[in-house]
Amino acid sequence: METPLTKSFVPKSISDTAFKYRLFYKLFDDVKKEKRSCLLVNMDTKETVSNLEILAQSEEYAKGLLRLNLTPGIDNIALIGCSTFQALALFAAAAEIGIGFAHLFIHPPREERITTQIKLLAPKVIVCGEGAGGHNASALFSLLDSEPTDKISGKLPSLEHIFYDSSYKDRSPTHKSVKTLYKLKELGETVSDDQLTEARERVQPDFVCQHLFTSGSAGHPKCTSRAQEAIVKLTSVGQGPLQTTMVMNMNVDTMASYVYLLYGLVGLCGTIITIPESYEENPMKNQGKILVETIIEKKVEQLILTMSALGAIIDYIKENKISIPHPLKRVFYSGQIISYQFLEDGEQLLKGVHCIGYGMTELIGIGATSFIDSSKRKVCTKEARLLPYPFATVRIADEQNKTLDIEQIGEIQVNSPLAIKEYRLEEEQTQRLFSPDGFIKTGDAGIMFPDGTFKVLGRMNDNDRFKIYGKVEYSGPIENIISLHPEISQAYVVTGKRNDWIGDEITCCILAKEKSKKIPEDMLLEFCKANGMYQRQQPARILYFDEFPSTHNERKVKL
Structure with a gap:
């Protein structure tokens, strides 16, 4: 930036004319016409497929969906436990x-999660599989009515059709209402190409294309709804064609995953290798071995990783005293740097340009170090200073949504063409999300510097936050799960110490209903896992108290 800023405001640097497409079918037609090819490799299921094969399959699925008499712009299809590539084909078909x-x-608890999310989405069609960890389809089937009625499930009243994806577990569904996914293609055989063309031409850019649930880390999970043109524009905001191989360590149900999978779907990458996050026992060790072996075997040049995945790679390389025989070109972390030492280890062991990014489900990308001048990038990455993406307008604002002077702390607010349309069926929450002039209020506190870079300082209204493997976790959801245990009266979560590899180590302080009684740690952690606690949310240590120290207003004292 040539002229130093005086106000905490960076406008977008690309205009709307930079976005060539507003509808997916037009983009897909050009990809097929130009034969833009990308090879996708799934190290979990051992599948290898090209994006052009996925697009051909998506047309068959699209015709099948037309036979089900779904209404464009209104009706939804939901996937549970499907493989990455089947999910991508079905996404393209629906779009x-x-x-x-x-x-x-x-x-x-799977049945509870399925019921909550399906009731909110009200899909007429579900495609289900067991998922990488198993049991997802089985959980869904347990909610279906066993006796013949006019509905598939009284608990899930919107459902009209269920199809089974056998990618993870090949079995013939025994429930009368469930058909194999192949039947969806068979349904489409009676739909002509002309009928498909007519249906595509009725699609509008503002039709909702994707629903995605937030993590719920700062409250209850919300269902975000994003318009078709916002998703399509993702394919126009990259830094040029990515002709390098990438490894992802993300779940296909996250927005970040779809960003990179979409690049592959429309042929902007040479090869994409996907490795989903592991939830096995001791996942970091297994993950590190698999990732390092894949990088070496496939001669991976570019990594798109979560912090936990990068940590697993670093730990495995150090422990086994091995090296990557070829230099990497770029390493992009989807999270904040845990420590300077963490970044130094990554740069020393993996080489290449190391960048971090900042985003949220509602906005996708907000800022990254990728766009910072190379002479300043390393320092900015260490200090977690980011530059807004070219398509985003970013400001630091006060409580009245007024832009603050430079280097004043306020809320990070963003205006972006990739923003969500709404929180589904939550009008009040949607209104709170947007400022009167159309900026999304992130809820994150930040500060902007004269060179246009900015830094995320934390949440505006919640100091009880931790950074674990580069991901932000809040005390409330963790405390809620622990407090479900029948022998616990109260639970408070605080930070213990920082770890160069993990980040913040969580300490759980417990007040048992029966004084002096301690619940075996393995039993408590198993209970928490069964009630929806992620591995990264598990406490590093558990302490028991007869009473909690407090201030005059009865707020707990941090230990």
């Missing part, structure tokens, strides 16, 4: 004909 799409991330 072509204007049907809303959601790939749900279901974790224990």
Whole structure:
């Protein structure tokens, strides 16, 4: 930036004319016409497929969906436990004909999560599989009515059709209402190409294309709804064609995953290798071995990783005293740097340009170090200073949504063409999200510097936050799960110490209903896992108290 800023405001640097497409079917037609090819490799299921094969399959699925008489711009299809490539083909099929799409991330207690999310989405069609960890389809089937009625499920009243994806577990569904996914293609055989063309041409750019649930880390999970043109524009905001191989360590149900999978779907990458996050026992060690072996075997040049995945790679390389025989060109972390030492280890062991990014489900990308001048990039990466993406307008604002002077702390607010349309069926929450002039209020505190870079300082209204493997976690959801245990009266979560590899180590302080009684740690952690606690949310240590120290207003004292 040539002229130093005086106000905390950076406008977008690309205009709307930079976005060539507003509808997916037009983009897909050009990809097929120009034969833009990308090879996609799934190290979990051992599948290898080209994006052109996926697009050909998506047309068959689109015709099948047309036979089900779904209404474009209104009706939804939901996926539970499907493989990455089947999910991508079904996403493309739904997008072509204007049907809303959601790939749900279901974790224990599965039946409760399925019921909550399906009731909110009200999909007429579900495609289900067991998922990488198993049990997802089984959990769904347990909610279906066993006796013949006019509905598939009284608990899930919107459902009209269920199809089974056998990618993870090949079995013939025994429930009368469930058909194999191949039947969806068979349904489409009676739909002509002309009928498909007519359906595609009725799609509007503002039709909701994707529904995605937030993590719920700062409250209850919300269902975000994003318009078709916002998703399509993702393919126009990259830094040029990515002709390098990438490894992802993300779930297909996240927005970040779809960003890179979409690049592959429309042929902007040479090869994409996907490795989903592991939830096995001791996942970091297994993950590190698999990732390092894949990088070496496939001669990976570019990594798109979560912090936990990068940590697993670093730990495995150090522990086994091995090296990557070829230099990497670029390493992009989807999270904040845990420590300077963490970054130094990454740069020393993996080489290449190391960048971090900042975003949220509602906005996708907000800022990254990728766009910072190379002479300043390393320092900015270490200090977690970011530059807004070219398509985003970013400001630091006060409580009245007025732009602050430079280097004053306020809320990070963003205006972006990639923003969500709404929180589904939550009008009040949607109104709170947007400022009167159309900026999304992130809820994150930040500060902007004269060179246009900015830094995320934390949440505006919640100091009880931790950074674990580069991901932000809040005390409330963790405390809520622990407090469900029948022998616990109260639970408070505080930070213990920082770890160069993990980040913040969580300490759980417990007040048992029966004084002096301690619950075996393995039993408590198993209970928390069964009630939806992620591994990264698990406490590093558990302390028991007869009473909690407090201030005059009865707020707990941090230990």
